[in-house]
Amino acid sequence: MEAMVEVxxxxxxxxxxxxxxxxxxxxxxxxxxxxxGPNGAGKTTTMRILTCSMPATRGEARVAGFDVLRDSLQVRxxxxxxxxxxxxxxxxxxxxxxxxxxxxxGVRGRRLRERLEYVLEACDIAHMRRRIVGHLSKGxxxxxxxxxxxxxxxxxxxxxxxxxxxxxxxxxxxxxxxRELGRERTVILSTHILAEAQATCRRLLIINQGSxxxxxxxxxxxxxxxxxxxxxxxxxxxxxxxxxLLARGVDAxxxxxxxxxxxxxxxxxxPERDGLRAVLSAPAERDPRPALVQKLVAEGGELLxxxxxxxxxxxxxxxxxxxxxxxxxxSETLRPCET
Amino acid sequence: xxxxxxxxxxxxYAYFVTPIAYFVLIPFLFVCGFxxxxxxxxxxxxxxAIPNAPNELMAGMMQTMSMILLLVTPILTxxxxxxxxxxxxxxxxxxxxxxxxxxxxxxYLASLGLMGLMLLSTLPYPLYVHRYGNxxxxxxxxxxxxxxxxxxxxxxxxxxxxxxxxxxxxxxxxTFGVGLLLWVITFLPAExxxxxxxxxxxxxxxxxxxxxxxxxxxxGVIVVKDLVFYLSFAVVCLYLTTTAVLSSRWR
Numbered sequence: 054m055e056a057m058v059e060v061x062x063x064x065x066x067x068x069x070x071x072x073x074x075x076x077x078x079x080x081x082x083x084x085x086x087x088x089x090g091p092n093g094a095g096k097t098t099t100m101r102i103l104t105c106s107m108p109a110t111r112g113e114a115r116v117a118g119f120d121v122l123r124d125s126l127q128v129r130x131x132x133x134x135x136x137x138x139x140x141x142x143x144x145x146x147x148x149x150x151x152x153x154x155x156x157x158x159g160v161r162g163r164r165l166r167e168r169l170e171y172v173l174e175a176c177d178i179a180h181m182r183r184r185i186v187g188h189l190s191k192g193x194x195x196x197x198x199x200x201x202x203x204x205x206x207x208x209x210x211x212x213x214x215x216x217x218x219x220x221x222x223x224x225x226x227x228x229x230x231x232r233e234l235g236r237e238r239t240v241i242l243s244t245h246i247l248a249e250a251q252a253t254c255r256r257l258l259i260i261n262q263g264s265x266x267x268x269x270x271x272x273x274x275x276x277x278x279x280x281x282x283x284x285x286x287x288x289x290x291x292x293x294x295x296x297x298l299l300a301r302g303v304d305a306x307x308x309x310x311x312x313x314x315x316x317x318x319x320x321x322x323x324p325e326r327d328g329l330r331a332v333l334s335a336p337a338e339r340d341p342r343p344a345l346v347q348k349l350v351a352e353g354g355e356l357l358x359x360x361x362x363x364x365x366x367x368x369x370x371x372x373x374x375x376x377x378x379x380x381x382x383x384s385e386t387l388r389p390c391e392t
Numbered sequence: 393x394x395x396x397x398x399x400x401x402x403x404x405y406a407y408f409v410t411p412i413a414y415f416v417l418i419p420f421l422f423v424c425g426f427x428x429x430x431x432x433x434x435x436x437x438x439x440x441a442i443p444n445a446p447n448e449l450m451a452g453m454m455q456t457m458s459m460i461l462l463l464v465t466p467i468l469t470x471x472x473x474x475x476x477x478x479x480x481x482x483x484x485x486x487x488x489x490x491x492x493x494x495x496x497x498x499x500y501l502a503s504l505g506l507m508g509l510m511l512l513s514t515l516p517y518p519l520y521v522h523r524y525g526n527x528x529x530x531x532x533x534x535x536x537x538x539x540x541x542x543x544x545x546x547x548x549x550x551x552x553x554x555x556x557x558x559x560x561x562x563x564x565x566x567t568f569g570v571g572l573l574l575w576v577i578t579f580l581p582a583e584x585x586x587x588x589x590x591x592x593x594x595x596x597x598x599x600x601x602x603x604x605x606x607x608x609x610x611x612g613v614i615v616v617k618d619l620v621f622y623l624s625f626a627v628v629c630l631y632l633t634t635t636a637v638l639s640s641r642w643r
Contacts, residue, residue, distance in 0.1 A: 107640070125641075129489040139480075141481065144409045157399070158489065
């Protein structure tokens with residue numbers, strides 16, 4: 054995969070205050086990546102360096118193969134950027150504004166007319182084209198902001214909180230648009246809404262206190278696939294898999310006994326109305342479910358439910374950004390089983 | 393070049409839509425008109441019998457217009473960069489493939505255009521004087537050139553100060569203050585005993601006076617020294633503006 058955005062050891066100090074420190078990552082074409090982190094973590098700083106609006110104190114950043122400092126004009130031609138507050142000229146009409154932005158981004162003539170129609174359509178603002186930007190509501194202003202980031206058909210799009218100020222219907226539309234753009238283009242967006250990141254991104258870069266603390270890959274359904282941390286620290290369920298079951302006709306002691314025979318470890322057991330709910334864990338290499346079902350039935354139990362537990366994005370996010378946070382499902386509860 | 397034109401057009405559009413252009417143009421014409429009427433009545437008084445009255449009248453008008461420009465150009469230039477920084481559109485320009493010098497010149501030329509329009513709309517005054525008197529055209533043309541050059545310096549100064557702040561009021565007040573200082577610098581006393589090099593210092597400072605260089609133009613004399621002064625003043629201000637805009641890339 055061709056890397057569209059590459060960052061090595063990126064560092065930015067504001068005086069003595071650390072914006073970001075030692076951030077490195079690489080993003081391929083066709084990826085939709087979410088920057089996730091608490092407020093003040095360094096998301097906007099990273100984005101502003103990538104868009105050439107601010108230099109880094111140290112480190113290197115390349116966009117579409119061009120260095121953001123040495124080939125700044127080349128980078129700026131290929132990047133579409135939506136800052137936190139959309140950069141709008143409030144006295145202009147929507148169409149006039151988008152024409153102006155298109156022109157200074159290097160789009161001209163017929164191509165500009167085509168792109169203008171496309172972005173007006175894609176952002177659903179065609180019916181607002183003659184309105185004065187300053188008279189628009191927050192949601193429309195945000196959509197004009199997204200439209201200006203797309204007008205020159207950039208290879209890399211960087212959106213700082215793209216859905217802020219939108220109503221739920223518009224949020225769904227914009228997420229849809231971002232996913233579509235992400236098929237051929239590279240999209241980086243920042244957000245602090247986990248559900249949004251999960252819905253639009255297949256990869257999350259988690260930033261905390263100026264450092265990259267986790268690189269989380271998600272599957273199509275937004276479930277956590279794998280987690281990489283720069284220091285190799287185990288997060289989520291670490292190197293184990295967890296299975297939850299609901300069964301009748303067995304008690305906690307017997308599950309613990311035959312689980313141990315299968316190399317499984319009983320973590321939680323709790324009686325419920327329909328039976329016993331239990332959580333077992335096994336080393337990540339193998340799927341414990343087939344053997345577990347057979348054994349349970351052979352022991353005379355009735356299996357009502359069985360599913361594999363996966364760490365949720367929320368759990369991963371919290372354990373990465375607040376390592377001391379008491380989350381019930383992190384490695385702490387596993388500790389007796391790991392030895 | 394196309395970027396420059398795009399920025400120039402946008403600025404002119406902004407001048408006329410947020411009606412700054414009218415708020416500047418109308419008071420300018422009103423005050424100029426008042427002075428013209430007063431001066432015309434004074435010079436045309438048969439009992440006063442002022443020698444060379446039509447030429448004196450027009451030379452006086454040039455001085456008046458330059459004085460009023462000092463008052464209105466800070467309003468033209470205050471928003472040029474300060475507003476963009478405040479609303480965040482500066483980030484749009486900085487992340488677009490546009491060179492800083494194109495942004496600076498685009499904005500500068502837009503203000504120059506508006507000032508040019510202001511001066512053009514005073515053309516009825518010399519025409520009116522022509523109807524009742526017989527002024528020389530040379531001093532009038534040279535005078536307009538001088539006033540235009542002086543205005544270009546004031547605009548370059550205002551643009552530079554606007555690029556250094558994000559507050560429009562600060563930009564306007566500082567521009568006016570510096571402009572006024574460059575005006576009244578000629579009032580320095582010719583002799584002052586406090587230190588030895590005073591006379592040299594004084595002549596150097598007086599050379600920086602914007603208004604003092606207008607004198608020759610209003611007499612119909614275009615002196616290279618004055619031309620060079622105005623042009624280099626504007627160029628230095630524009631260079632510093634570009635540097636100020638660029639500096640956001642180093643910080």
